[in-house]
Amino acid sequence: MENGSLRIDFKKLAVYLLKRCWLIILCAAIGFAGMYWYSNNYEQDTYTAFATVYVLNGNPNLVNYQYTNMNDLSSAVALLDTYTVVIKSTKVMSVVTERLASEYPGISAGYIANTLTMGSVAETGVLKIISTTPDAKLSADICNAVVDVAPAEIIRVVNAGNIEVIDYAETPRYADERSPMKKGIIGALAGGILAAMLLILLFLLNRKVTDTEDLTDKYTPPVLAEIRRKNVKGSEPARLLLDSGSLVEQIESYAKLRMNLLYTLAGKEKKAIVISSAISGEGKSTIAANLAISCAMSGKKVLLVDADIRRACQKDHFKYEIETPGLSEALIGEGNWWDMVIPSGRENLSILPAGHAAPNPAELLSLPALPAMLSEMEKEFDLVLFDTPPMNVVSDPLALSSYVAGCILVIRQNYSDHREIRKALVSAEMAGMSVLGFVFYGEKLKQGQYYGKKYYKKYYSRYEKQAEK
Template structure:
């Protein structure tokens, strides 16, 4: 993932992050308020050894003291030291319980011993620390006495700092707890947001498509909640951003793979350079139903027809045809009737208004759609249509439920795969691409539909347009544009 991807994840998961932060801070605050305050007091004891003034004796005494002080640290929490403290302060505790409240430490390379006591009562914590230091002094003197007659101990403990009554509790540390709660909540929120994004297998952005197929993204159509009532946005609202997106798609489609002469040249009339031209045919399909395939086909056909080209849209979905209904045309007779020889092509091809868009409806729903679309008669029909029209768009069924689109893509220039953002899953797109490649065809381009207009995944106008060509490709694009214009003029005169 790139930095922009992480930023997008954070923008999408900001609500989760905020909730976890609030919960973390709330738990930290509740814990701080519910926990009884604890006060801490410390006393310091200096450990020394009685030696002569000789330098060697002083050095040996210093080393001896530092060696012994480690033992005194462990001695502090023993019953022999704590029992007198309990008796002297009248504590209702056992030595084991008091040991949990008392600790000792010796700073490195010093002969100081620091005794710390904790208690829920501020004064009591100081009393325990001082009493423990005093008791330790007595116990050490007793244990270290070697001359029974003189009762003299070579080690001397002197309290150099008395514990004072603390003014504020050492625990809970409310500011620290709240900061920790905030950081933990923030970390958990980010982790949940990233995990949620990782587990989300839907196609959301162009990066998801690029990770599946090398086919270029030739168009991006935003989601329109009113598309059901006005499917032909190019005709109904030609100045809208959505209509402009279809015109951008048209432009990208016209110059798709301009370096491949086989996509432009095959048969038909010769252009001014002596090169024979034919129309281009694309299968419009998707992974599953309800991805906007038919409305995309209809609007793309209208956008192409506005350039004075002769465009044919073939309703090749022989199972659930919708295109004729979207365009408001009669669909009782059409492709199936032509394939079985019942009618002539010219009898069922309908012109949409006064435009250069022609439509071949599906006709009657046959019992064997795949066989009809894969027949030799269909292949000959495709070849004939490419000779008569500049562009032929086949509105085919989805790829995963049936094989009709894969069969058609084998005998056309390729497929334009419609992918609905936020609805189609990555494994579905992978399977659809694999089906097309298995029949020896290819995905010519991907059209993303239902792109969001708000939020971190919002589609920006022009994002997929005018970005695929430059340098020599731009020069080649200009040459092919002249060819297309000349061919359109000849078609119109004919």
């Protein structure tokens, strides 16, 4: 039933992110503002001090002792990382800590190492030892202690010829520049990246059907039509039905569904169709009612059977009493089905109500009376539509599998779940019920899927003018 395994659609992911780029920008702006404000108001002032030393390489293969050559300078620069490791070694840091402990109780070797950075003056053998702390004097004292202790260890480990102190560190007079703009940019990047990662995670975890491509890419049955869902306030199912005041595009979408269905049924002996869904709330009763109306408007004689015996829905669309006898009574022999058919108020369309609620609808639909009843219905009507409960909720729709041409599954945009759809398709396949196709029912359809109001208004106004002439 599925065309292939689930995979990431990077094009769809890109569109998904572009539609929500405002959220990424908003999070980036919040990150920028937060970090900028924090840096400006709460970030602790820091002070940077530095000392400089000159390192002369002692390798006899590289050094001419009469003068300093380029080999010495290149070697000194190349050994910067080595000097850094030596200076931050446990041995050096322990001695530095001992020197500072009396004036700065509680100071640790790890803290001192974290305050230190090394640098070299371009194209020279000068090594710059830098310390940054919240205390101006401490920064200078750390640099000077390192300058006193480290040279001997560097000479021993690296075999440097000599190390001369150029400048001892002085206590800085001013705090370092806070650079809130830099911190703000970092915050903006962090906020934007986190928002994008969250959106990608939500996209990957989303199991809802968002457009018809989700159906055509993953499943074999075709999409028979895309129908825009009316946004009707309140619980008024009758307002969802097609009538003379319906929008032209609404009528045309059901006409497309009707034509595709009739084309699918061409050559089939059976005229009965099940309209169902995977779970409740997907709009299958509204689709069934409007499809019946559309077929009746085209001149077909249609019978709409409310086969949801547990929870009859068509009574809300066509305004008849819930106690009206119907399918359940006909199946248990309490009357003839044709005597229970009621008019819909629309030409060519009749309704067979669900009847009184029964505790075992699936068993009722399995009674021997059903095949004979269906045969009589197909002789009397051009098309018989069964509005059944959702497939994954009860087994009622599957009980009809042997007596109908197939079923149509209604898929509601951003509501139907792929896991439930797969489950329904497997159930239909196991019961031997042919899935004729999907009806995509949504509020946000693409322009390519569903013509806009301007198109229809322009097209039909031109048609009406030609008709008047």
